[in-house]
Amino acid sequence: MRCKSDVRGIPADQLLVETDSPYLRVLSxxxxxxxxxxxxxxxxxxxxxxxxxxxxxxxxxNGRRLYNL
Incomplete structure (x- = not known):
């Protein structure tokens, strides 16, 4: 599955989690x-x-760094 390999390949210092994508639903x-x-x-x-x-x-x-908080 492409998504899994993408998540594994993201450097930890660039990783964020979000749920805004309407096409990638969570829990169906x-x-x-x-x-x-x-x-x-x-x-x-x-x-x-x-x-x-x-x-x-x-x-x-990462979020604090991204948004300068």
Missing amino acids: KRDNTPAYVGEVANTVTQIRKVTLRDILRTTAE
Whole structure:
């Protein structure tokens, strides 16, 4: 599956998680909303074989850096 290899290939310092894509639904739900970002993060942990804590810490740091917070 292309998506899995793409997630594995993203450098950790460039990784973010989001749910805004209407065509890549989460959990076969009809609509995508930010409420599902945890499901996206859980999927990334499984693909990258890291803990949820690692993904949350990494993506929070990346988001702060991206938005200069």
